[in-house]
Amino acid sequence: MKYAYYPGCSLHSTATEYEETTRTVCATLGVELAEIPDWNCCGATSAHATNHLLSLALPARDLAKAEQMGLDVVAPCAACYNRMAQTIHETKDNEVLRHKVSQVIGAEYQGTVKAKSLLEVLAADIGPKVVEAKVQKPLKGLKVAAYYGCLLVRPPAVTGWDDAENPQSMERLMTALGAETVDWSHKTECCGASLTISRTDIVAKLTHDILDAAKAAGADAIVCACPMCQANLDGRQGLVEKTYKTQYHLPVFYFTQLMSLAFGKEPYKLGFARHSIDPRELLHSKEIA
């Protein structure tokens, strides 16, 4: 299994631990990643808030390059994945728009490749059974709240690979790793994403609600599949605790970190030290690391 790998800006900067563990997990499961040469930013929120055509052209340039490689794209970041999937969806039956986009990027974009999130590849294509077979150190006793955020499974017409309101794919992966999952209410709520810079107050409220719900459901930690979600839930947790005068102390993992750990990789190589809420204490207490 080989994919055109699109890391996006975060995985090369604030989310290097996601990048490293993505490579570790893929290597273990035999998923070959060929990074798209000279890739550009997907445009994220800024592009579609500015200009619709721009928001399609930016991912289309990356998709056109993947077409030249003849490979489907895998994007670990939920926002990158969503922008690519949206571009494919909008141009699929619209030749005029596809032609316009091709003109903008100065290369022919035909719409022949798919874009998948890393979670979809590992949870749906590879599947929990194969994952379970690779587990060396089961995550026994670890109770996690699987958090998908708003972009991974929505809108259903664009994504469509898991239930949009009550997705289960991450739960199935975590169960395969030996962890326990909680049934909780806020798994598809928005974390506020890039508003973390411009409207920190909104992000504080949204992340507070999510952290609150995870804690109430009895989770030891949150597991996610998006660098924005991780940055907000982990990085803004201190602010939330101060603002709302609460205590959560909920580590926020990338699902690939927990997979690497269960696959028997050395914990010190999984980037836990880069987290704001250090998860190592929790992992020690559960005798997992």
Add this chain to the structure above:
Amino acid sequence: MRRVGVFVCWCGSNIAGMVDIEQVKAAAAKMPNVVYVEDNKYTCSEPGQAAIQKAIKEQNLDRVVVAACSPRMHENTFRRTVSGAGLNAYLLEIANIREHCSWVHPDKAAGTKKAVDLVRRAVYKVAKNVPLQRASIDVTKKALVIGGGIAGIQAALDIADAGQPVVIVEKTPSIGGHMAQLDKTFPTLDCSACILTPKMVDAAQNQNITLMTWSEVEKVEGYIGNFTVTIRKKARHIDTTKCTGCGICWSKCPAKLPSEFDLGLGQRKAIYVPFPQAIPNKPVIDEKNCIYFKTGKCKACQIFCPAGAIAFDQKDELIEEKFGAIIVATGYEQWDPSPYGEYGYGRYKDVITGLEFERLVNASGPTEGKIKRPSDGKIPKDVVIIQCVGSRDEAKGIPYCSKTCCMYSAKHAILLDEKIHAHPYVFYMDVRTPGKGYEEFYKRATEEHHATYIRGRVSKVYQKGDKLVCLGEDTLLGKKVAVEADMVILASAMVHQPAASKLAQTLGISYDQNHFYTEAHAKLRPVETNTAGIFLAGACQGPKDIPETVAQASAAASKAIGLLSKAKLETEPLVAQVNEGICSGCLWCKPICPYKAIDGKVIKERIAGGKTIERTVASVNASLCQGCGACTVACRTGAMNVLGFTNEHILAEVDALCL
């Protein structure tokens, strides 16, 4: 030489506004066979019709062309006009210069040219018309009502009161339908059972009504006045002549199952009557779940039955019966709201549907009328009602308004306050309350019963402790709202019965994109179908509340009574006819006929040399034929013709338009 009269109608300004009547008259006067031309402001009016009759007599006309509106509108009117003047009704042709011309063209010169063309087409065709005679057929004086809900019961009672025999076929063990499941009815809040059960009893006791419950229509053949219907009487495993309905059998039966009547909120046994007031009050055995049928052991019901009425070896029976008219009253189903993942129906026990709430609040329901929430039996304090769940949501495949939900949600709000002093919150898109006393009822809910109406959709329902948090938007305030509720009621859409399209195919009636049966005309023929002799009543035609359903049922009954009261029925003569001389007997026409009106027959024929041979030719049953013309297209030799629309007619029209 024919003597054709052409009558051009103004239809006020409807035609005259876009067609130059004088030009049409002048052109018509020069057409072959035309001896008389006249125009009228309204040809369909009494003076207009009198003018046609006068001209027929005075001008000695033998053919008439009326250039006016669509033949669907007034062909029958003008047929009566010409036959009133002594001419055969089929020596008339209509040129549609309104719907096909003046209404759709913006240019008067072009419109006039087209009107002239259409008149010429009719003039050429009418010259080929020959007198046709209507035949008459017998009428079986008995009606079939499919479905034993309030619509079917009302229709059957009306027909029976008119002295005609009726059979009600109901697929469940009892008549009563959805109305039997309801608690109170809006806008008067009288108890549903109190007004329904007397009608159910009337239906059971009426000498003219035969109830066939636990039965389904399997096959329908024939035509108006003469339907032959095969009914499957499913094995009840009860000898109903012996059963007294004492109830010992179901009290002794050890197999407990979720009750369909209580929508799974309560239980029934494997031998059961669906509800206490069921009619007939005779149980059925659910073969799939009966311990005896599954393992060969048990027989508790048989052991305890004092009447010896249990009949394990009973089999399904197929009964064939003749009917003159059929009323379809198969009702609706409540839509399963699971596709709204955000509302958590099926995930959270205390998220229930409107119909489930009816069972919770009903005295004969699983909680004996105490409104207890399903999860823990607690009496709810705050209840959120979400309207338009499914309805008006194209993303969920239901574009229409279910019509009843605004009213039953207001009713639920009132009942919640009245019975348990719970605070109702109603999330709505629009509140639609057209109907006598309906708006007043809604006002009562808000003013006397303090229901909080919030204009906006709920985006999500989630569990927080023992509360259900409903997140939504108040679009009037432009603010997000969160209501912590103890129970959530989803006003789920009314949808078609799952087998609606299958029954439509069995009956040969049409249905719309939402699988509701289609009436013959949305405004003017609301209870008839396009198949003669089959009528519609109730929610099988579209969402309806009880008053509307009952009104439509009585309307359908009066149509059926009208039909059954006729001694004979006249048939249309515009049917297919075989020219046996040139029919090759290939019978390609047979499988193409949608009405099964064509079969082969063997004829004897003398050929050259004085020999007699036998050969097969097509034969049309004129009573079954609807004159659709499919066979004429399939016929390779041109032996098949629809009277009034023969190949000769069509060619004359083509000549008129193209030469």
